[in-house]
Structures are given as C-alpha cells and as structure tokens.
Amino acid sequence: MPRLLLFVEYDGTDFAGFQSQENGRTVQDELNKAVSKLYKEDIKVTGCSRTDAGVHAKCHLSHLDVPFVIPEDKIPLAVNQFLPGDVKVREAIYVRDGFSARFDITGKKYIYRIYNARTPSPLNDRYSYFCPYELDVDAMKEASEHFEGEHDFRAFCAAGGSQKTYTRLIHKVSVTRTNENHIEIEVSGQAFLYNMVRIIAGTLLAVGDGSILPSEIPEIIIKGERKLAGKTLPAKGLTLEEVYFDRALAAADSSPKT
C-alpha cells in the first residue's frame, strides 16, 4: 500500500490536543474520519507528536497507508472537503514504505508568541500570551543562549511524562521583538519533554521581568528542580511551526504519484 505523508495546519483553540483520546475533540480523530471517508475504508494516521490541548500547528506531520493512489497535488483538496475549518491539509507527498512521521523526523521548531503592550488586544488574543508589563528583551536574549546544546532538562518538564531520560538536544533558542508589541521565542530541537517549550518560555518571561537573571539559567538546569524555573505559559501562545526530516531519505522508492 502506498504511504502518504500529510502536512497539516490547525488552530488548536477548540481541540483537546492532537492525539486521540476517550474524551474531547482531537486533530487525529478529525484526520482519521476524513481520510476514512475519502478512501472509503477505516484508516488511522500516525502523527509526528502529540501537542497539548490549545497548542496550534502551522505544520504538523502525519503518515498513513492508503488503498489506492490519488495524485499528490489533488490530495489536499480531496481530504479537506471532509475536514472542518480549523484543521486542513496543506500539502501531501508519497513516502517510502516504512517512513514514519513519528520516528523518522529529525527535529521540530516551535514559536511561543507574547503580545506585550499596556492593554490587551482581542485581535491577537487567540495566538499569543498577553504580558502587560515591560520586558527586558536583551536579558531574555542573553538567557536564551544557555538553553542551547545537550542538557538534562528535568527542571523544564511537567510531571506526568513517561520519558526514560531527561536529556534533550536543543539546537536553537532565540528571542526576537518582531515589532513594537510582539515578542517571539523560537525553540528548535531534536525532541522535547512534556510542556518543555512552555516552561522555557515562562522562564524567559521571568528573565524579562527581572525575577530570574540570565546568569542563573545554567544553575537552574544543573540543579534540575522544576520550582526554580518559570511558570508554564498558556498553550494558546504556542505554535508548532516546522517539522524537519530528510526529504531524500523519505522519498518513495517507486513513484506512485505518476
């Protein structure tokens, strides 16, 4: 059976996260329903990552095996007719048998958005966290560098994860004031612990308001105590922006698209 990789965008506001669960509307369930209707058989997709309730994705990957070939460029339109407005397939490609959206991705990029102004903005409320006080972005930039590299991130992990190790490789953490009222915290890495990006964002916010010094970050990482890091910022500010994988390695051996 041909294997498809879907690039999916969703507004997480009304979802209880990506992964199927007993209660709550999930992105995975919507995708399963849509592809099952299109291919007229029961199909389940496998996602590149769970995302928490309320987290958005500009690009989330899922793979699935399909019973017949529809040309790649026709797939988004074909699947989207069965999807609601808050989740849509943006692109689809055939990949080699065995390629996994879960195990063959090499990294992910998240952006945490802060709306920083004296008064809240209804037009920015859906995709950012509102912070009404002034933030020292230079201090946040300085602090962000300490997160880069391979570290034991247990201080930046919510209870309830099932990981074997707390060590993760973080490629990049940056803080940018993109315009007067918007601050973006970018976090890219190979893999992440439960709530890790939202706790890093909360810690950088604490640096911005002066309650944590940039020079204290290495010590917080080494001590490994959750209570020393900042708070977990709300899900709505977080967007999964990109998922990395090797397109050449993922390419289908034969070419089912023709």
Next chain:
Amino acid sequence: MPRLLLFVEYDGTDFAGFQSQENGRTVQDELNKAVSKLYKEDIKVTGCSRTDAGVHAKCHLSHLDVPFVIPEDKIPLAVNQFLPGDVKVREAIYVRDGFSARFDITGKKYIYRIYNARTPSPLNDRYSYFCPYELDVDAMKEASEHFEGEHDFRAFCAAGGSQKTYTRLIHKVSVTRTNENHIEIEVSGQAFLYNMVRIIAGTLLAVGDGSILPSEIPEIIIKGERKLAGKTLPAKGLTLEEVYFDRALAAADSSPKT
C-alpha cells in the same frame, strides 16, 4: 459631565456588528454594560460607525459622558475588567464637551485581507478571505487607482442603505502583496456606503482573476449598476484599522484628567 473618547479593538467573529439591536450580541451593548458597571449608573456610548456582523476593528471610537473623573491612563484597565476577551479598550482620552465620535471624525481606514494560496490556512481563516487561485496583483493595483477621488458609488452599495447621496470621497485604495500568501486591500475615505469596502474588494478580486479589466472600473462607476461590480466579499476579511479626527480640536477645554 466630562466626555470620554474610547479607542476600542474587537474581534467581530462572534458579534452581530457594533450597533445595539434587538437580537444578537453587539459591541455597543458590551461597552454600555461595562461602563455602566464601572460608573455605577446607566451610560450609553455613541460609536463612530456601525460595522457589519463579523467585521473586526483594530481601532473603533466611541464617546460617552461620565459622572466622575478617572485618570485617562487608568480607564482601559478599569473598563476592561468588565469586558469579555473579544472586545477591549486600548486607550481613552477626555475630549471637549460636544465632541462626537460619530460627527467629528474626518475619515476611516479599512483593510480587506485575502489569503491567497492553493490550500486554506486554519491559522489565517479568522481574519482573511481564502482565495485558492492565482491573482494578478499588478492588474488589481492598476484598477484600485480608479476608485480614488470623489465619485457616485451607487454601483458599490448594497440595497438597504438610507443615504441621501451616493457620492463619497475616497482618499486611497491600494493593493499590496505583503508576503507570499497575503494580499491587503486598503481603502481610506471620508465616509462609506453600506458594504462599500467589501464590494470594492470583491471587484478588485474580479480584476485579479481576469473577469473584470482595470480599464472597465471607470465605466462601472459611471453606469452605477450594482450587478456590474464584483461580489460582496465575506465580513471576516474586513478590519476597521484607523479612525481619523483632529486631536487638537477634540482636546478637552479644561483638563479633567488632572
């Protein structure tokens, strides 16, 4: 009584427009309720314009008379505690007695946003209109110039308005591809007919897809037939961005803020 001018931002998605009406949730009702709670008496605000159901506002003006003075910079926080998340006061200033948000404004700027890509984007769905086919932005730019100036715009007015004249002065109409997938149509003018900006946007979209030529716009204006213009685009793509007035003329005579 001191007169206040409120600068209000709202997400129009869940509103039946600005103006109070018998059925439906309106921005004006939310503002009336909030200021009445704050000042502990029945107060009604007067807005600079009705906006249609679903239209957003980055900056909408309302004036009201208040029974006592709260310092200007404390007013947004004070009113906002009684407002829901989709409407907030961004700024407040005291104005002279008799200054009217409705009659003393000199112009308004609207932006109509088009999301132009092969596939729809859930993260852009709330504030833009999705157009899946390629648009000739140069042709749209050329067409936009014909709207500028004083014209009889009856071809660009929905039935149901109560205006005495269809003549309006339009200061600027421009079309900009702000990035790969986003097109912004800016329309600034002294005043507008019912649905006028959404019909101008629909006409420019028809120019973009080749069904109307830029050179045909003057003729459509002169003939004055609604059916010759483009369709009325959906409200969700439209945002009232700025409202113009003379700050010096509006200034309070005495200074109730001190």
